[in-house]
Every structure is written in C-alpha cells, then in structure tokens.
Amino acid sequence: MAVGKKKRAAQILDLLQQEFPNAGTMLEFGDTFQLLVAVILSAQSTDVQVNRVTGQLFSRYKTARDFAEADLEELEEAIRGVGLYRTKASNIQKMAHILLEKYQGQVPDDFDELMKLPGIGRKTANVMMSVGFGQPGLGVDTHVHRVSNRLGLVEEKTPDKTELALKAIIPRRRWSQAHHLLIFHGRKTCTARKPKCPACVINHLCDKRL
Numbered sequence: 765m766a767v768g769k770k771k772r773a774a775q776i777l778d779l780l781q782q783e784f785p786n787a788g789t790m791l792e793f794g795d796t797f798q799l800l801v802a803v804i805l806s807a808q809s810t811d812v813q814v815n816r817v818t819g820q821l822f823s824r825y826k827t828a829r830d831f832a833e834a835d836l837e838e839l840e841e842a843i844r845g846v847g848l849y850r851t852k853a854s855n856i857q858k859m860a861h862i863l864l865e866k867y868q869g870q871v872p873d874d875f876d877e878l879m880k881l882p883g884i885g886r887k888t889a890n891v892m893m894s895v896g897f898g899q900p901g902l903g904v905d906t907h908v909h910r911v912s913n914r915l916g917l918v919e920e921k922t923p924d925k926t927e928l929a930l931k932a933i934i935p936r937r938r939w940s941q942a943h944h945l946l947i948f949h950g951r952k953t954c955t956a957r958k959p960k961c962p963a964c965v966i967n968h969l970c971d972k973r974l
C-alpha cells in the first residue's frame with residue numbers, strides 16, 4: 765500500500781510541478797527573522813493579509829531587538845490586520861527576547877530549537893527549515909492537510925499526523941516542493957468549498973474526486 769502511495773505521490777507532485785513551476789512562498793521578508801515573524805502572523809490569516817501588515821511593520825521594527833523593545837500595545841496595533849493579533853504580538857515579543865538571550869538575536873537553524881519558541885508549532889518550524897534555511901521541511905497547513913486527505917495519500921485527523929504520514933511516502937528532497945505545490949493546488953483548485961474536480965489535473969489520481 766505504502767509503495768502504491770509513494771508512486772502516486774510522485775505522480776501527483778510531477779503533475780502539480782508542471783502546473784505550478786514557480787510555486788513558492790508568497791510571504792515577503794528580508795531575512796530569516798522577518799520570515800519567522802511573517803510565518804507566525806500567517807496562522808489563520810492569508811499571505812495577502814500578512815504582506816499588507818508586514819510592509820509597514822518591517823519598516824518600523826526590523827530586528828529581534830526592535831521587537832523585544834517595542835511597546836506591546838503599539839505592536840498589537842501594528843499587526844491588527846491579521847487574526848489573533850494580540851496573542852501573536854505577545855508571542856512574537858517573547859520569542860524576540862529568547863532569540864536575544866540564547867541566540868544573539870538570530871533564528872536557530874534547528875527544528876527542535878525552533879519548536880521551543882513561543883507560538884511555534886510543527887508547521888512553522890518546517891517552513892523555517894525549508895524556506896528560511898533551504899533544508900528539508902514539509903509544513904502542513906490547512907490546504908496541505910485537506911488536499912492530501914482528499915487525494916487519499918493520507919488518512920489523518922490532524923495536520924501534525926498528516927505531516928508525518930506524508931513524510932513517510934515523499935522523499936526528503938521533495939518535502940519543501942510538496943508543501944508549496946499542495947498549497948497552490950488547494951488555493952486554486954482543491955478549495956475548501958466546491959473543489960473544481962473536473963478541471964483538476966490530478967483528478968485521475970484522487971480518491972475523492974467529485
């Protein structure tokens with residue numbers, strides 16, 4: 765079964781790669797610290813919303829020290845355009861303090877160290893490893909979770925379990941690519957409501973096609 769899924773996953777990624785040759789992050793950032801802030805802000809918000817906020821945010825606060833020393837209420841106000849902005853402002857500020865104390869203000873390129881930071885879950889840590897540090901990482905957001913379960917590549921209830929199941933059938937060298945391709949496919953075709961199955965380039969490989 766796993767061999768069948770591995771082969772199907774490879775075929776799916778090949779076809780999606782043809783459809784989305786430039787799939788990659790849509791977030792705008794200047795360095796790995798700003799990427800980390802942007803990824804934290806992206807939880808339950810679209811990349812468009814995040815970019816709208818970070819344009820001004822990063823012109824005012826650029827480094828971990830800037831965020832650590834910011835007035836919390838002003839920071840909240842600056843990211844008000846994204847969901848859960850109060851919690852995110854608090855987590856970003858705590859995270860900035862920890863980076864200053866433990867890592868000279870730099871973001872650690874280590875999955876387990878990233879996971880210890882406030883507000884960082886497996887998705888964010890994976891995105892940081894792949895987009896920020898060019899290492900294998902397969903972040904599972906709502907799109908990746910929904911699409912890979914509909915396809916029948918995995919049968920999992922939570923994004924974290926989906927991540928581990930996908931990693932078992934996709935080679936490490938394609939983890940980052942899979943993350944971006946499944947997001948692009950989920951945004952354009954396999955949307956949460958009314959997936960466009962007749963127009964889907966991988967519908968012959970899908971368990972749930974409508």
Ligand code: SF4
Pocket residue numbers: 911914915953954955959960961964965966967968970971972973974
């Ligand atoms: S066939 Fe439909 S459900 Fe399956 S991946 Fe394509 S859009 Fe999604």
